[in-house]
Amino acid sequence: MSQIGIGIAGTGWVAGEHIKSYQKHNDAKVVALWNRTRATAERKAQEFGLTDVKIYDTYEAMIADSAVQAVSLCTPPNAHPRETILAAQAGKHILIEKSVANDPKSLGEMVRAVEKAEVKTVVGFVxxxxxxxxxxxxxxxxxxxxxxxxxxxxxxxxxxxxxxxxxxxxxxxxxxxxxxxxxxxxxxxxxxxxxxxxxxxxxxxxxxxxxxxxxxxxxxxxxxxxxxxxxxxxxxxxxxxxxxxxxxxxxxxxxxxxxxxxxxxxxxxxxxxxxxxxxxxxxxVAHHPFDGEIAHFMECIQTGNESHINLADAAKxxxxxxxxxxxxxxxxxxxxxxxxxxxxxx
Missing domain, CATH: 3.30.360.10 (Dihydrodipicolinate Reductase; domain 2)
Structure with missing residues (x-):
């Protein structure tokens, strides 16, 4: 696989650390941002010099972009089940910040969607x-x-x-x-x-x-x-x-x-x-070792190997x-x- 296009969902505090780490890897490129407030995403793009990034008004539009092969979910926890299921159905690999779900039913739905789509996941136990x-x-x-x-x-x-x-x-x-x-x-x-x-x-x-x-x-x-x-x-x-x-x-x-x-x-x-x-x-979060986590996510996508902290493991x-x-x-x-x-x- 050539350079992997990354979409960032949610452009708050932790998203900045994800972007920094992606920018250190030649095999990754942040190509899309989405946030509920467009102005926040625009400021994040400017902060990190993302001059050619696409900024989307809806999450659904971002994951429909063929240039996006993987997404980082940096949104609040209660949004993660829906976003994970939609990303899996769109064939995107997913890095999910914790927590991934606030109840067992939602967790099970996420696990089944990811298994069916056969996409790679890493959960943010950084x-x-x-x-x-x-x-x-x-x-x-x-x-x-x-x-x-x-x-x-x-x-x-x-x-x-x-x-x-x-x-x-x-x-x-x-x-x-x-x-x-x-x-x-x-x-x-x-x-x-x-x-x-x-x-x-x-x-x-x-x-x-x-x-x-x-x-x-x-x-x-x-x-x-x-x-x-x-x-x-x-x-x-x-x-x-x-x-x-x-x-x-x-x-x-x-x-x-x-x-x-x-x-x-x-x-x-x-x-x-x-x-x-x-x-x-x-x-x-600036103290957290996101470089290692992001490098691991990229390696899992490129090699096809499952992560030791994929969604199935994080479910436990x-x-x-x-x-x-x-x-x-x-x-x-x-x-x-x-x-x-x-x-x-x-």
Whole structure:
């Protein structure tokens, strides 16, 4: 395939990072923009020197353009199901910012549309290209801490009016929950590092900041298919800088963020080994490793290979989020199988 034409849907904050990364790759060219407000798309084109880009008044018109082979969905989360299904039906490859869907039924419809169209997808769990994530995954693959029996990942981020997305992020009809809005990064990390699927969860939540239309703090516990257990929490009310806590306890050692204790792996170890690296410690999208994500998306399109974070995989993370939200709401344990049955996926 020659240079891949990219259409950007939604030209807000995160769209700028997508455009920057596409501009670094010779095999990609941003050829089209669409935003609900045309003037916003025009300003984005000017900001990034997109002099020959087409600006569309409707999403449908953009994906009908034969010059667009792939789209980045940078719109609010509640728009993603419809946009994904339409793009798949138009034969476009799709990079979907999270969350991909706010309910199981919509998720299932998306998965089936993508499978039928046989298009490639990548979901925006961009931290897979964070250097600390990459180091931890390498340690897990090399069995440095052995088999994980307990895992804990937290997403703590005070998202208030200082953030661009706050005006819509606080609304339930758009963002749905603290997990689906952002805490899903922690669920994705748990699945990624443990290497097992979550089977059952229990959770509690509360609301501290009533500007939000949903509970802004949640804590949950989980069981994995192999018997491992775990915990996660997500908070928009934390009174501290952004934190993404990672604790992995294995039968040969322990990882705490960028520190590791593994006496078999590090012969003669007498203290924690601390790895100087780039940590996932900022909510600013400019800090996120979009270059790696975009390069991966391009590679999947060119080679025909499926992504390890395609829509089918991300559906498993979202199912856990739905289950935790339901557990907190209904005060009972919820199995992931219950969510899969509603979504019509397995």
């Amino acid at each position: 931290l897979h290209w964070n250097l600390q994530f990459m180091w931890i995954k390498r340690m897990m693959e090399q069995q440095a801490i052995g088999k994980v029996f307990y895992a804990e990942v937290d997403y703590w981020h005070n998202i208030g009016p200082q953030y661009v997305q706050f005006h819509w992020n606080r609304r339930k009809e758009i963002a749905e929950s603290v997990l689906l809005s952002a805490g899903c990064h922690a669920i994705d990390a748990l699945r990624y590092f443990v290497g097992q699927e979550i089977t059952e969860v229990s959770a509690y939540s509360n609301l501290r900041n009533d500007v939000y239309e949903y509970d802004t703090n949640l804590v949950g516990i989980m069981k994995f298919a192999d018997g491992a257990i775990g915990k996660t929490s997500a908070s928009f009310d934390c009174q501290c800088p952004y934190l993404f806590n990672i604790d992995l306890l294995g039968d040969k050692g322990t990882i705490r963020d960028n520190k590791i204790w593994a006496q078999e792996y590090f012969a003669g170890q007498t203290d924690w080994v601390q790895v100087p690296t780039v940590r996932p410690d900022s909510g600013d 993370t979202h199912a856990v989020c739905y289950a935790m939200d339901r557990s907190a709401r209904e005060n009972r344990p919820v199995t992931i199988a219950e969510i899969y049955a509603e979504a019509g996926i397995g």
